[in-house]
Amino acid sequence: MATPELEATVKEALDMFRPQLQADGGDMEYISIDEENRVHLRLTGACGSCPMALMTLKMGIERYLKDACPEIKEVVQEQ
Numbered sequence: 001m002a003t004p005e006l007e008a009t010v011k012e013a014l015d016m017f018r019p020q021l022q023a024d025g026g027d028m029e030y031i032s033i034d035e036e037n038r039v040h041l042r043l044t045g046a047c048g049s050c051p052m053a054l055m056t057l058k059m060g061i062e063r064y065l066k067d068a069c070p071e072i073k074e075v076v077q078e079q
Contacts, residue, residue: 006037010033017060021043029043036074040076
């Protein structure tokens with residue numbers, strides 16, 4: 001389980017990234033951080049059905065989160 005400080009930092013970073021998704025009609029829903037420091041998200045709106053969603057998740061959100069929170073290992077998409 002993630003520390004409250006890590007979870008707060010991750011949520012703040014996600015809120016900073018969120019407008020980029022919303023500009024294209026999408027959004028994301030934070031689900032959790034697991035014991036391996038993987039962030040679980042659900043892409044919603046236009047992002048939920050976009051064929052480029054995995055690239056957005058890995059090359060966009062994951063890269064941004066790792067810069068903001070180096071202890072994060074991976075971002076995982078939930079359905």
